[in-house]
Amino acid sequence: MSSTIGAEETFRVATQPLADVNGPASYLGWGWLSISVPNLIVILVMILLFVLAIVLPFPKDRQNR
Amino acid sequence: MTTARPDLEFEHGGSSSMWTSRLRRRWMSTLPPDKLLPDRQPAYVASWIYVFGVLTLAAFFVILLSGLVLSFVGPAWYHTSSAGRFINSLHFWSVQLFFIFMVVHLWGKFWMAAWRGRRALTWMTGVVCFLASLGTAFTGYLVQTNFDSQWISFEAKDGLNAVGIGAFFNVANLGQMLLVHACLLPLVVGVVVVWHVLLVRRHGVVTPIDAVAATDPAQDVAGTKVVS
Secondary structure, eight states: OOOSOOOOHHHHOOOOOSSSSSSOOOEEEETTTEHHHHHHHHHHHHHHHHHHHHHHHOEEEEEEE | OOOOOHHHHHHTOOOOOOOHHHHHHHHHHHOOOHHHHHEEHHHHHHGGGGHHHHHHHHHHHHHHHHHHHHHHHHHHTTTTTTHHHHHHHHHHHOOOOOOOHHHHHHHHHHTTTTTTTHHHHHHHHHHHHHHHHHHHHHHHHHHHHHHHHHHHHHHHHHHHTTTTOOOTOOOOOOOHHHIIIIIHHHHHHHHHHHHHHHHHHHSOOOOTTTTTSSSTSSOTTTTEEEEE
């Protein structure tokens, strides 16, 4: 019996999602506030992008160096 | 005797009173080619925060192209074949990126107070574009033709009936939602996006809040250099 995995198995593992996206999302709640984990992740990603866009230096044009 | 110079006449818009001539003169004085397609920008534009507007545009083009493919081939293809699922997913994920980029663009412009310097219409076309995009995305969720769209429409109908618009905007009517999603709202978003971009070209990118207004629009606030 070979210990190597086939191409089909490799494809299945590579394309496996990080989370189960077929079921209902998990929700977090603090008092009146209720938010799904996917929505929270998207908001945090947007905030991170915004901060990085302000903080990170923009590459300089070669002509103006 | 004077010699006719059609090239110069064209350059200056001519003196004809025809509507085409008047429109051309108006266009050339409002948005000359060097403003419409500039090759240099003020130095303060060299920041990642200014990239998100064009990223939103790029995502919008991917949405339009993938949506065009989906509309031609239909759900029997994009629900069953691998290629169909790929294009369907491409359409969905480009919408997610479109909104992420647009929200970061919105935050950036809000904190710059980008409506300054006679740019109120630019800001308002952005607002209309955002609202129309929300409607387009919502109707997109309704026309997935799966259990998810069924669930969303039956949750949404109660809310829309409660505010009194359910009679002419019926989320359970697939044909109506499909036409609104694929014809009406993309046209609205497309026209408003073009208008928004032309206004940005006309008025230029807003200067930083603490900047002294430059006399020459080709110069940055410090009057030192411009970047290509």
